[in-house]
Amino acid sequence: GHIRDLPKGAKEVPAKYKGEDWAYLGVNVEDDFEPVYIVPKDKKSQVTKLKQALKEAEDLLLATDEDREGEAISWHLCEVLKPKVPVRRLVFHEITREAIEEALEHPRGIDEALVRAQETRRILDRLFGYEVSPLLWRKIRPKLSAGRVQSVAIRLIVDRERERMAFRSATWWDLLGDFATERSERLQATLVRLEGKRLPTGKDFDPRTGKLRQDDLVLLDEPAARALADRLRSAEFRVVKVEDRPFTMRPAAPFTTSTLQQEANRKLGFTARRTMQVAQNLYENGYITYMRTDSTNLAQVAVDAARDLVRSQYGDDYLPERPRQYQSKVKNAQEAHEAIRPAGHPFKLPESVQGELDRDAFRLFELIWKRTIASQMADARGHRVTITIAGGGAEFQVSGKTIDFPGFLRAYVEGSDDPDAELADQETLLPRVREGESLEVLGFEPKSHTTQPPPRYSEASLTRTLEELGIGRPSTYAAIIDTIQARDYVFKKGNALVPTWTAFAVVRLLEEHLPSLVDYQFTAQMEDYLDAISRHEAEH
């Protein structure tokens, strides 16, 4: 990790800067934002060890991560160690024999522009944090904090709470029609249209007023729904349309830190913190690859191992002709490592390691194993059938889903934030009917529906949103969630993150007086600028 950093406060600033106005920042804002670097106390012993080792070395190999922070670590090492022997910078994105040997044959120098980009990022975060936090101490309460990442995180949560407070629910009614086919099979369908006009769904209501957004829809109340049910009992119904559409589903990409935390939260109920602790343990004991990564890429040996397992466990039908490659769709991905996957070749089977692992570790390992294997399996194939039934001026519809070939679903189904949607994902089989077939009416049941306010963020959905906005890094997602709770901005209610009044006060103050700093695009714009620095196109 980093062995040098800005001083934490005025106390750690070297004596010659002690009296300066900017000492508390550790950045000379009076002279071109020159940063002051120190070796923190807990890193001194590491630096001593490195210096000792360097004395007997004929060569210095810098093999830190190939990303912005990793490049900076290499640069700081050179600054501190002042090596007199030749220095080579090695880069590899996976810890495999092949990758390391390759790296040894193609060393490079330190990329100074990338180092300047990191330094800029560090200074910006310090200035934001150490200038804005004291403002909150004076205006709201001591010990509060603000920062490029945490302040946007609480703004997301407060914004969602505002939407919930402004929310006005709406209630509407429809009918569940119960029919029998010519072969006496039961068929239930929902009223979707009446006299040519569509019935509303939840999306048709404005969440702030509870009123319909358009007026060409049929809004039924309870008496109207009951009257309609009575009237339709004597109507004649026919199948007017049977739509049959094939579909395929692709497996999800292998895990990154963010997706692992989300899935472990949804499927195992782990907090981000617990997921990372368990993963760290699995990593240190050689069960999985590195757990702080934003890459979905698999090393060639891992692809081979996964494909071997697919063939032996599920058979050739489940193996795609060619290995699958996953593109990172995440903004600002730096891809210094592989995806998170079982270590080694071949992968150990979960059953074979169950005895060596505690319950948490086993469940997380199994999740990683299945996701990795599934990512190299064939698409699932099926078809979706939609039946439309008409009679008495009313139109009913029902959809069913059939899986013809499960493919990767044999190994892994991605979890969902929305349990209803997950239920709807299950296979639903419909009786066979033909267009024009007449149906017997068994009855109509009026059903009421109420719109729901937008849900609060969970740890999983907050992490996903931050990642989508390019905010935070794999090593910090879990820490962000801890920080906003430690500062009393947010508390957990079950899985939900609920903002406190302090959070409302802080967000409102920042929105009113420092709007650009809490803009959701602030980090994305910063990243664009840092990229320009690393391409030598902008001043740091």
Added chain:
DNA sequence: CAGTGAGCGAGCTTCCGCTTGACTT
């Protein structure tokens, strides 16, 4: 002269991102 309370000044809080070993309970 002792005890009390008001007033003042000094010192502290805080960022993000990379990591693992040291320390406490």
